[in-house]
Amino acid sequence: MVDAVFAHRIQFAFTVMFHYLFPILTMGLGFFIAILSSMHLATGDKRYATAARFWARIFAINFALGVVTGIPLEFEFGTNWSRFSAFGGGVFGQTLPLEGVYAFFLESGFLGLFLYGEGRVPRGVHWLAGLGVSLGSLLSGYFIVATDAWMQHPVGYVTDPSRAIRLKSFWAVLLNPYAGWQYAHTINGALLAAAFVIGGIGAFYLLSHRHQEFARVAVKMAVIAGAVLSLTQLFPTGDFDSRNVVKYQPTKLATMEGLFETEKGAPLAIIGMPDTQQGRLIDPVFVPEFLSFLAYGDFHATVNGLKAYPRELWPPVELTYYAYHIMVGLGTIFIAIMIVGVFLLWRRRLFECRWYLWILMLALPFPYIANEAGWVVAEVGRQPWLVYGLLKTADGTSANVAVGETVFTTLGFAGTYLMLGILFLFLVGRVIYQGPGGDVTEVPESVVAHPAA
Amino acid sequence: MNIVWFWTLALMLTTYAVLDGYDLGAGALHLWLARGNQERRILLNAVGPVWNGNEVWLIAAGGMMVVSFPNVYAAGFSGFYLALMVVLWLLILRGVSIEFRSQIDHELWRAFWDAGFCLGSLLIALLLGVALGNVLHGLPIGPNGYFQGTFTLLLNPYSILTGLLTLAVLGWHGTNYLRLKTYGDLLARARRWSQQLWGAAALLVVASTAATLGLVPSTLRNFHAHPVTLVFPWLTLAGLVSGLLSRREHDQAAFRSSTAVIVGLLTSAAATAFPNLLPSTLNPAYSLTVYNAASSPYALRASFIANIVGMIGVALYSAYVHRTFRGQVQLDGHGY
Numbered sequence: 001m002v003d004a005v006f007a008h009r010i011q012f013a014f015t016v017m018f019h020y021l022f023p024i025l026t027m028g029l030g031f032f033i034a035i036l037s038s039m040h041l042a043t044g045d046k047r048y049a050t051a052a053r054f055w056a057r058i059f060a061i062n063f064a065l066g067v068v069t070g071i072p073l074e075f076e077f078g079t080n081w082s083r084f085s086a087f088g089g090g091v092f093g094q095t096l097p098l099e100g101v102y103a104f105f106l107e108s109g110f111l112g113l114f115l116y117g118e119g120r121v122p123r124g125v126h127w128l129a130g131l132g133v134s135l136g137s138l139l140s141g142y143f144i145v146a147t148d149a150w151m152q153h154p155v156g157y158v159t160d161p162s163r164a165i166r167l168k169s170f171w172a173v174l175l176n177p178y179a180g181w182q183y184a185h186t187i188n189g190a191l192l193a194a195a196f197v198i199g200g201i202g203a204f205y206l207l208s209h210r211h212q213e214f215a216r217v218a219v220k221m222a223v224i225a226g227a228v229l230s231l232t233q234l235f236p237t238g239d240f241d242s243r244n245v246v247k248y249q250p251t252k253l254a255t256m257e258g259l260f261e262t263e264k265g266a267p268l269a270i271i272g273m274p275d276t277q278q279g280r281l282i283d284p285v286f287v288p289e290f291l292s293f294l295a296y297g298d299f300h301a302t303v304n305g306l307k308a309y310p311r312e313l314w315p316p317v318e319l320t321y322y323a324y325h326i327m328v329g330l331g332t333i334f335i336a337i338m339i340v341g342v343f344l345l346w347r348r349r350l351f352e353c354r355w356y357l358w359i360l361m362l363a364l365p366f367p368y369i370a371n372e373a374g375w376v377v378a379e380v381g382r383q384p385w386l387v388y389g390l391l392k393t394a395d396g397t398s399a400n401v402a403v404g405e406t407v408f409t410t411l412g413f414a415g416t417y418l419m420l421g422i423l424f425l426f427l428v429g430r431v432i433y434q435g436p437g438g439d440v441t442e443v444p445e446s447v448v449a450h451p452a453a
Numbered sequence: 454m455n456i457v458w459f460w461t462l463a464l465m466l467t468t469y470a471v472l473d474g475y476d477l478g479a480g481a482l483h484l485w486l487a488r489g490n491q492e493r494r495i496l497l498n499a500v501g502p503v504w505n506g507n508e509v510w511l512i513a514a515g516g517m518m519v520v521s522f523p524n525v526y527a528a529g530f531s532g533f534y535l536a537l538m539v540v541l542w543l544l545i546l547r548g549v550s551i552e553f554r555s556q557i558d559h560e561l562w563r564a565f566w567d568a569g570f571c572l573g574s575l576l577i578a579l580l581l582g583v584a585l586g587n588v589l590h591g592l593p594i595g596p597n598g599y600f601q602g603t604f605t606l607l608l609n610p611y612s613i614l615t616g617l618l619t620l621a622v623l624g625w626h627g628t629n630y631l632r633l634k635t636y637g638d639l640l641a642r643a644r645r646w647s648q649q650l651w652g653a654a655a656l657l658v659v660a661s662t663a664a665t666l667g668l669v670p671s672t673l674r675n676f677h678a679h680p681v682t683l684v685f686p687w688l689t690l691a692g693l694v695s696g697l698l699s700r701r702e703h704d705q706a707a708f709r710s711s712t713a714v715i716v717g718l719l720t721s722a723a724a725t726a727f728p729n730l731l732p733s734t735l736n737p738a739y740s741l742t743v744y745n746a747a748s749s750p751y752a753l754r755a756s757f758i759a760n761i762v763g764m765i766g767v768a769l770y771s772a773y774v775h776r777t778f779r780g781q782v783q784l785d786g787h788g789y
Contacts, residue, residue, distance in 0.1 A: 064552040067505065068545040074515055078530025079537055082599070085530075089523025090748030094756055097516030100509060101763035109770055112502040113777065120777060160749075167752035170759065398531035400599045409538040416542055420549065427556050 007406040008080045008397045013379075014410060015072050017372055018417045022066030024371050027141050027187060028194025029059050030107075030134035032221070037130045041123070051214060052130070054436035055198070059133075060115055061427050063107075065420060072413070074100075080406070084386055084396030091157045091167045092150045092387075095174060099143035107136030141190070142183055149179035151387050152378065153248045165390070178244050182378075185237035189374060192233055192334065193367035195226035199341075200364030201432055203357040214436045216351055219360070223341030223350065230334040238331070239294070245381075246295045249388060252381035254306045255315045256324035257291055258284075265289040266303035271325070276317045279307060315383040323376035330370040337363055454753045455743040458521040459730075461757070462514060463723035465764075469510035470623075470715050472771070476500035476507060478627020480547065480574025481620065483567060486631070486646060490560075492639045493567060497551060497789035498782045499634035504551060506771060508544075513764075520756040524598055524746035525730045532592060532602040533584065540580050547573030555789050575620070582619025586612030589722055590668060591740075594733035598741060611664055618657040622718065625650035625696075626711035632704035634782050644700075647707060651696050654714065658689065665725070672725050682724040689717030 033055050040048035074096070077085050085093070110132035118126055150156075156172030157165045167173070199222025205215035245253050254260075258269045260279040268291040272284030292301040306314055337359060344350040351357075382388055386396040479486070479500055487496040518526045530537060550569035554562075590611050594600045628647040635643060666672050676683055692713030699706035726732070730746055733739035747753060 060552075061556070064548060068548040071512060071544055072541045074512060075530060075537055075541055077519060078515075078526045079534045080531075082527035082531035085519055086524045086527035086598070089519045089526060090752035093516070093520030093523060093748075094752070094759070096519055097513055097756070097760055098763065100513035100516045101760050101767060106770075109506045109774055112505065112774065116502050117777060166749040167755060170755035398527075398534065400531050400601045401534045402601075405535055409535070412538065412542065416545060420545070423549070423553065427553065430557070 002403055002407060004401075004403045004406070005394045005397055007403050007410065008401075009393065011406055011410045011413070012073075012076055012080055015069070015076065015413055015417075017375070018413075018421075019066065019069040019073060020372060020375065021368060022062050022069060023137070023141065024190045024193045024368060025062045025197060026059065026066050026107075027137045028190040028192070029055055029062070029197065030137045031191060032194055032198060032225075033059060034131050034134040037127055041127050047213065047217065050436050051217060054214070054431075056115065056130075057431050058428055060111070061424065061431070063111060065424055069417070069420070080398055080401070081386075081396050082398040082400075084391065087164050087391055087396065088150075088154075088157075088387060091154075091165055091173060092147055094167065094170055095143045095146040095150070099140050099147075103136050103140035103143060107133050107140060110136060138187060141187060142179075145183040145186055146174060146176055146179045148378070149176045149182055152182070152382060153178035153244070154387050154390050178248060181237060181240040181244055185233070185241040185374070188229055188233050188237045189367070189371045192226065192229040193371055195222045195229055195338075196334075196360075196364055196367045198222045199226060200361045203361040204432070205435070206351055207354065207357050207361065211435045211437075212351075219341075219350065219357075220345060222360075223338055223345055226334070226338035227342045230331065230338045233331055234335065242294070249382065250304050251306065251309050251313055252315060252320070252377075253295065254304060254309075255317050255320045255381055256377055257303075258317075258321045259291065259303060259305045260307050261305040262302065262308045263305065264292070264302045265300050266291040266295075266305075268294065274317050274321045276314075313384065315381045320377055320381040323373040323380065327370050327373040327377060330366055330373070334363075334367065334370070454750055454757065455747050456728075458747070458753055458757065459727060459743045460723070461761075462518060462521065463720065465510060465514040465517065467716055467719040467723075469507070469514060470719055471626075471712050472507035472510060473504070474578075474623045474626045474715055475630035476504045476627070477574045477578045478623035478625065479631055480551075480570050480627070481578055481624055482627060482646065483571040483574070486628070486642055487639055488642075490563060491784070492635075492637075493563070494555075494784055494789060495635050495639055495782045496631065497554065497570075498784060499631060501551065501789040502778045503774060505548075506774060508548075513760075513767075517756070517760055521748060521753055522730055522741075522743070522746045523748060525741050528594060528599050528741060528746075529588075529731055532594075532600045533587075533607070534602065535604070536580065536584070536602065536607055540577060543573045543577050543580070547577065551789065578620045578623045579616045582616035583607065583612045585619065585722065586615030588731060589615070589665065589726060591732035591734040593735050594731060594739045594741065595735060596739055598739070598746075600733075611668055614657070614661050614664055618654070618661045618718075621650055621653040621657050622711065622714060625654045626708075626715060629704070629708040629711045633708055634780075636781055644702075644704075648700050651693075651700070654711075655693050655697075658693065658714070658718070662686075669725070675724050675727055679724075685717055685720040685724055687717070689714050689721060692717055 033052050036048045036052040036055065039045070040052060077096070110129040113121065113129040114126065114133055117129060121129070150173055153176060155176050155178075156167065156169040158168045160166045198218050202215040202218030202222060205211045206219060242253070245256075257266075258272060258274045258281050259266055260274075260281075265288070267286035267288045269281055270285045270287060272281035274280075275282050289299040292303055293299045295301065295303055306317070340356065341350060341360065344353050344356055384392055384394070386393040479496060483493065483496060487493040515526070546569050550566040550573060554566035554570070556562075584607075587607055587609075590609075592600045592602070593606070625647060628643045628650060631643040632640060632647060676686075692710045692715075695706060696710035696714065699710055728742045728744060729740050730743060731741040733741075748756075
C-alpha cells in the first residue's frame with residue numbers, strides 16, 4: 001500500500017493544482033475586465049462594453065469552478081493536515097480566514113452584482129462592482145500567498161515549551177518579507193496568462209475571419225500587455241523572488257539549479273539532467289559563474305551545493321529541477337513571442353501575419369504550465385519541510401485517517417475533476433464559438449410566450 | 454477572549470444557517486416545488502445572486518476556527534474525513550448545477566442540473582444536521598485529542614434525527630423564503646408546503662429536544678447556571694408559534710418565524726455545549742473545550758480584531774445585496 005504521507009501529498013497536490021488553473025485566469029482576467037469597463041465608462045465606446053461582457057462570461061464560468069474547487073483546500077488543512085493545523089493554526093491561520101472574510105466576500109458578492117445587477121443598480125455602482133471583483137480576487141491572492149509564505153519562511157512566532165508555537169506578531173505574519181515578491185511574481189504570472197488567453201482567443205477569431213473588430217482590440221491589448229508582463233515576470237518579480245530563496249532556502253536554490261557541489265563562481269545550468277546517484281548533471285550546458293552573479297550579484301561568490309547539506313534534507317531533486325527549468329524556459333519563450341508581436345504591431349502587420357497568429361493561438365495553454373511549474377518549484381522545493389526549518393511534512397499529516405481513505409477520495413476527486421474539466425472546456429468553448437455579442441442566457445421567445453412549457 | 458470567540462463562531466454558523474439555510478431548503482425541494490422551466494428559473498433566480506455569498510459564511514467560519522480553535526479544527530475535520538469529502542463533492546455538485554444550468558438552452562441539460570441542485574442541497578442539509586448531532590452528542594476522542602470517524606459511528610439514530618430536523622427546518626425556511634420571492638402557482642405551492650413542513654419541523658423539534666435531554670445529561674447545566682440563556686429555547690418556541698399563526702398570506706411573518714426557530718435552535722445548542730466544542734464520549738477530560746483547544750491569548754485577540762472589522766463590512770454588504778435583489782423575482786434575459 002502507498003505510504004500515508006505520500007497519499008496526503010498527492011491528494012493536496014492534485015486538488016490544489018487543479019484548483020489553481022482557475023484563479024490564474026480569475027486574477028488575471030478580472031484586471032483586464034476592470035480596465036475594459038473603465039474604458040467604456042471613460043469613452044462611452046460600446047466596443048469596450050461588448051468586450052468586457054464577453055470576457056466576463058468566460059470569467060463567470062471560470063470563477064464558479066474556482067470557487068467549488070477552492071473549498072476542498074481549506075477543508076484539507078483539517079482533514080489531511082490536522083497535525084499541521086493543530087501545530088500552527090494560531091499563527092498561519094491568521095491570514096487564512098482573512099481571505100474568506102475580506103477578499104472572497106468582495107469578489108463573490110460583487111460578481112453577482114456585476115453579472116446580474118446591470119440595469120438594477122446605477123452605472124457607477126455597476127462599474128465599481130467590476131472593480132471590486134478584480135480587487136477582491138487580487139486581495140484573495142495576497143492572503144493565500146501570505147499563508148504559503150509563512151510555510152516558506154516562518155516569522156512572527158515564538159516557540160513555547162508546552163504548545164509548540166505561539167503567535168508573536170500579527171503584522172509580521174501578514175507582512176512577511178517573503179510574501180511581497182512571491183505575490184508580485186504570482187500575480188504577474190496570472191496577468192501574463194490572461195494576456196495569452198486574450199491574445200489566443202483573439203488570434204483564433206482573426207485566423208477564422210470572425211469578429212475581426214473585437215479580435216483586433218484583443219490581440220493588440222494582449223501583445224502590448226504581454227510584452228511588458230513577460231519582461232516583469234523575469235525582472236524584477238522573478239529575480240527578487242529567487243533572491244528570497246537564496247536568502248532563506250539554500251537547499252531549494254541548489255536543487256532547482258541542479259548544483260551538487262559547493263562552488264566559488266558557480267555556473268548556471270541551462271540544460272542537463274540531474275543524476276542524484278552520482279551527484280552531478282548529465283550532459284549539461286553551463287553559463288560559467290552566472291549563478292553566483294544571479295544569486296549574489298557577484299561572479300565570484302560561493303554558492304552552496306546540495307552536498308553541503310545532509311541527504312535527508314534534500315528536496316526531491318528531479319521534480320524541482322525540471323519544474324524550474326520548464327518555468328524559466330517557457331518564460332523566455334513568452335518574452336520572444338510577445339516582443340515579436342509588438343514588433344509586428346509596430347510594422348502594422350500583426351493582424352495579417354498568419355504564422356504569428358497561429359503561434360499566439362497555440363501558445364495559450366503554456367502560461368498555465370509555467371504558472372503550475374512555478375508552484376511545483378515553490379512547494380516541492382520546500383520539502384522535506386512543511387514549514388521550512390520548523391515542521392517536517394511527515395509530521396503534519398492526519399494520523400487518524402487511513403491510507404485507503406485518502407487513496408479512495410483522491411480517485412474520487414480525479415473523477416470529479418475530470419468531469420469538471422470537460423464541462424469547463426465545453427462551456428468556455430461554446431462561449432468562444434458563439435463569440436462576443438451572442439448570449440446564451442437569453443430566453444428564447446417560445447418560453448416567454450408559453451410560460452407553462 | 455475564548456468565550457468571545459466561542460460565541461462569535463456560534464453567531465457565524467447561525468448566520469450561515471439562516472442565510473444558506475433558505476437556499477439549501479429551497480434547493481432541496483426544487484424538483485417538487487417548481488414545475489416547468491419558468492417556475493424553476495424563478496426559484497433559481499431567487500437564490501442565484503445570493504447563494505455564493507451565503508455559503509462564504511461557512512467558509513469564513515471554518516477559516517476562523519483554524520485560527521481560534523486549531524485543535525478542534527484538526528480533530529473534527531480529520532475525524533470526519535470521509536464524510537467531509539462527501540460533503541465537498543456535494544458542494545461542488547450543487548455549485549456547478551446552479552451556475553451551469555442556464556448555460557445551455559436544452560431540456561435535458563436543464564433537467565440534469567435541476568436534479569443535481571436538488572440532490573446536492575438535500576444531502577448537504579441532511580449531512581450538516583448529522584454532523585451537528587454528532588458534535589452535540591460527543592465523539593470518541595482519545596487522550597491525544599483525535600478520533601477516527603466511521604460511517605457506523607457517525608450515522609447513529611440521534612444524529613439521523615438531528616439530520617432530519619435540519620432538513621425539515623431548512624425546508625420550511627426555504628419555502629418561507631420563496632413565499633417572499635415568488636408569485637403565481639409557485640407561490641401557492643410554496644405556501645402549502647410551508648404549512649406541511651411547519652408540522653414536520655415542530656414534531657422533530659419536540660422529538661430531538663426530548664432525545665437530547667435523554668442522551669446528553671449535561672444539557673440543562675448551563676441553563677440552570679445562567680437562566681438568561683433560556684431566552685434561546687423560548688425563541689425557538691416563539692418562532693414555532695408565530696409560524697403556526699402566519700400560515701395564510703402572512704409571508705413576511707412566516708419567514709421571520711423560521712428565522713427565529715433556526716436562531717433559537719442553534720443558540721440553544723451552543724448554550725448546551727459550552728464550554729465544550731467537541732465533547733469526548735470516552736472521558737470528559739479528553740473533551741476539546743474553548744480553553745484547552747484554543748490558540749494563545751494574543752493570537753485570539755489579533756485574529757478577532759482583524760476578522761470582526763471585516764465581518765461588519767460583510768454584514769453591511771450582504772444587507773445591501775439582499776436589498777438590491779429584494780422583492781419578487783423578475784425574470785429577464787439574464788440570470789439563472
